[in-house]
Amino acid sequence: MRSALALLVVALTLLGATPRVAAQGYPSGTITLVIPLSPGDGADVAGRAMAEELAKLLKVAVVPVNRPGAGMAIGTDSVVKAKKDGYTILIAPNAAVVSARILNPDLVTYDPVKDLAPLAFAARTPVILTVKGDAPWKNLSAMVEFAKKNPGKVRAATVGTGSVGHFSVEMVNSLTGAGLTPIPFRGGGPAITALLGGHVEVAALSVGAASGHLKSGAMRGLVVSNKSPAFPEIPTMTELGYRHNLPGIWFAFYAPAGVPAEVMKVLLPAIEKVVKDPAIAARLAPLGMVQEYAPPEKVLAEIREEHRVLEEVAKKAGLIK
Numbered sequence: 001m002r003s004a005l006a007l008l009v010v011a012l013t014l015l016g017a018t019p020r021v022a023a024q025g026y027p028s029g030t031i032t033l034v035i036p037l038s039p040g041d042g043a044d045v046a047g048r049a050m051a052e053e054l055a056k057l058l059k060v061a062v063v064p065v066n067r068p069g070a071g072m073a074i075g076t077d078s079v080v081k082a083k084k085d086g087y088t089i090l091i092a093p094n095a096a097v098v099s100a101r102i103l104n105p106d107l108v109t110y111d112p113v114k115d116l117a118p119l120a121f122a123a124r125t126p127v128i129l130t131v132k133g134d135a136p137w138k139n140l141s142a143m144v145e146f147a148k149k150n151p152g153k154v155r156a157a158t159v160g161t162g163s164v165g166h167f168s169v170e171m172v173n174s175l176t177g178a179g180l181t182p183i184p185f186r187g188g189g190p191a192i193t194a195l196l197g198g199h200v201e202v203a204a205l206s207v208g209a210a211s212g213h214l215k216s217g218a219m220r221g222l223v224v225s226n227k228s229p230a231f232p233e234i235p236t237m238t239e240l241g242y243r244h245n246l247p248g249i250w251f252a253f254y255a256p257a258g259v260p261a262e263v264m265k266v267l268l269p270a271i272e273k274v275v276k277d278p279a280i281a282a283r284l285a286p287l288g289m290v291q292e293y294a295p296p297e298k299v300l301a302e303i304r305e306e307h308r309v310l311e312e313v314a315k316k317a318g319l320i321k
Helices: 003-023 042-058 072-082 099-103 140-149 166-174 188-196 207-216 261-276 278-287 296-314
Strands: 031-035 062-066 088-094 114-126 127-132 156-157 181-184 202-206 219-224 249-258 292-295
Touching: 031 042, 031 072, 042 062, 042 088, 042 114, 042 249, 042 261, 042 278, 072 088, 072 114, 072 249, 088 114, 088 188, 099 296, 114 261, 114 296, 127 166, 127 188, 127 207, 140 166, 140 219, 156 166, 166 181, 166 202, 166 296, 188 202, 188 207, 202 207, 207 219, 249 261, 261 278, 261 292, 278 292, 292 296
Parallel strands: 031 062, 031 088, 156 181, 156 202
Antiparallel strands: 088 249, 114 249, 114 292, 127 202, 127 219
16 A cells, blocks of 8 residues: 555656656747638738748747737637646737627637736737828828817728727727717728728828828828837827827737746747847838837736726726626
8 A cells, every 4th residue: 555655646747747848848849839820911921020030049940820809808718728838939919809809798708817928028909090191280280170070070090990099099089078080991092092092081000000101191190109210200199198008909929827947948039039029120111010129027017007097988988787
């Protein structure tokens, strides 16, 4: 009996040690980088660029896998439920961990604060509220003044209900009382066509989508979520004296919560180095993305604060109860 108990203790000890031993040899095989969006999306292009550099640093294959659907919940949830061994990680925009959870709690069953371990903040894509180049409003205050005097007359194109652009329009309404009417479109292209064709008066677009039209003068930017190096003259809401900025698009890396510390000691510095790489910044710039590294605790703080602010905006706009 004593021998059997002793063998059981040894077996349990070995089983308990296995994850640690495996972690110490990390990485020894292919790492899957889940991208919860379709191929060709900005996050997809950025994720693939960073995966290439991460593979060079870690000396293993880092394979991007697109898992779109359900407002990015499908891909994100697959990482939440993946093995906690560091061989499945995620790069996702803030909509996957903030706005999707606010608007679709039935689809988004994970809690990003509890179920995901942030690895690094990677980049931002400014969102710009734009009008046609020949619009009568030269700045945000003029557009807001007109909208207040003409209820329902200023329609604002977004790339879909619940998108960051939609929340940007509702943020403007919340802060200024403008009463803009959000009109959802399936993507930036249709939203741009609607604006330039005069079917809407305003459009909330990523700087990458709007860039060419802003440079040509076909569009004018009224306000931007965060400063864009390409368009430094466009102000943010806080620069105009408001208490919140528009919710721009940002991207971060995550692992499933509970990944061993030994794995994190390898992943964290490697991803930090990739995110800070000037070559990556050069590849992101044409997409309208601004390289920006921040450590895990800053990512968590951003998630919590953005969730608090956007939930308040969503309630005020009647998007949720």
